[in-house]
Amino acid sequence: MSDMNVPNLTLNDGTEMPQLGLGTWKLEGEETLRVVREAIALGYRHIDTAASYDNEEMIGRAVADAIRAGDVTREELFITSKVRNEDQGAERASRAFQGSLSRLGLDYLDLYLIHWPWPQRGLYAETFAAIAKIQGLGTVQSIGVANFYEETLRELVADTGVTPAVNQVEMHPGFSQAPLRAVHEELGVISEAWSPLGRGILLQNPVIADIADQVGRSSAQVILRWLIQLDVSVVPKTAGELRLRENFDLFDFELSPGQVNQILALDDLRGFGRIFGDPLTYPGEAG
Numbered sequence: 001m002s003d004m005n006v007p008n009l010t011l012n013d014g015t016e017m018p019q020l021g022l023g024t025w026k027l028e029g030e031e032t033l034r035v036v037r038e039a040i041a042l043g044y045r046h047i048d049t050a051a052s053y054d055n056e057e058m059i060g061r062a063v064a065d066a067i068r069a070g071d072v073t074r075e076e077l078f079i080t081s082k083v084r085n086e087d088q089g090a091e092r093a094s095r096a097f098q099g100s101l102s103r104l105g106l107d108y109l110d111l112y113l114i115h116w117p118w119p120q121r122g123l124y125a126e127t128f129a130a131i132a133k134i135q136g137l138g139t140v141q142s143i144g145v146a147n148f149y150e151e152t153l154r155e156l157v158a159d160t161g162v163t164p165a166v167n168q169v170e171m172h173p174g175f176s177q178a179p180l181r182a183v184h185e186e187l188g189v190i191s192e193a194w195s196p197l198g199r200g201i202l203l204q205n206p207v208i209a210d211i212a213d214q215v216g217r218s219s220a221q222v223i224l225r226w227l228i229q230l231d232v233s234v235v236p237k238t239a240g241e242l243r244l245r246e247n248f249d250l251f252d253f254e255l256s257p258g259q260v261n262q263i264l265a266l267d268d269l270r271g272f273g274r275i276f277g278d279p280l281t282y283p284g285e286a287g
């Protein structure tokens with residue numbers, strides 16, 4: 001296991017965020033407790049959850065256990081949660097935030113995101129303004145969004161006067177989101193990749209496998225390292241201890257510019273692109 005530290009990315013509010021974190025979607029029950037405890041013991045400091053993952057309580061227990069055991073301090077951890085779609089709107093979002101805080105057993109969050117813009121509903125600017133107010137009260141350090149595309153991102157900034165610190169979006173080989181990453185760079189928003197491994201689908205890709213052979217690493221490590229070198233934050237999820245180690249062990253090798261570009265070029269091939277929900281249409285018409 002590498003003893004090199006995970007680098008921090010500096011957010012537009014001055015906060016430092018560890019570039020690599022643990023994704024927790026689909027972690028359930030006691031498994032959540034075990035995986036988060038193992039991850040912290042291995043050195044993970046950034047944990048990504050959401051109200052809709054229904055695992056905030058277990059994550060809170062794991063964090064409390066780790067702090068009690070002396071593995072970590074609260075200040076060393078970076079914990080993100082998200083407003084679920086049905087909790088958009090000023091009042092509901094404020095209550096939802098308190099709910100996440102209390103399920104996690106924390107007195108502040110490091111980052112709070114709007115989970116999906118849900119443009120059909122038209123509440124994201126109001127929701128973000130409410131989250132900005134919470135930030136003013138000091139119970140959340142940084143605020144951001146997930147699944148925002150250029151139009152919604154620009155509109156959010158124009159409407160609220162606040163630029164999100166982070167936009168967490170689907171991003172992986174074959175869907176590197178180059179145009180959106182350029183918008184992020186222009187606005188000062190950190191790009192964070194969800195489903196960086198394409199939920200495992202991309203691990204068999206021959207271009208990735210070939211580069212993995214060249215650098216003597218696994219396909220998962222090559223993909224995560226590629227995103228790290230694009231200055232993207234990554235939050236891969238795994239329930240396996242060996243994979244937790246593997247996904248963390250990214251900081252003692254480098255891809256060449258040619259290898260980075262070879263993976264970027266997958267964007268242009270047929271059959272690649274977005275694999276999961278499109279925020280233009282998901283979660284759909286407001287009821």
Ligand SMILES: NC(=O)c1ccc[n+]([C@@H]2O[C@H](COP(=O)([O-])OP(=O)(O)OC[C@H]3O[C@@H](n4cnc5c(N)ncnc54)[C@H](OP(=O)(O)O)[C@@H]3O)[C@@H](O)[C@H]2O)c1
Pocket residue numbers: 022023024025026048049115146147168169193194195196197198199200203220221235236237238239240243246247
């Ligand atoms: N904002 C959003 O709308 C949004 C949407 C989706 C996800 N997310 C966040 O992003 C995180 C990551 O995305 P994701 O969970 O969808 O997908 P992912 O991290 O790309 O892939 C997770 C899958 O890959 C497997 N895996 C992990 N490491 C591996 C390795 N080294 N070798 C082989 N297989 C490996 C895992 O299986 P095992 O567990 O069996 O190892 C799991 O099935 C989520 O957990 C969540 O925190 C956010």
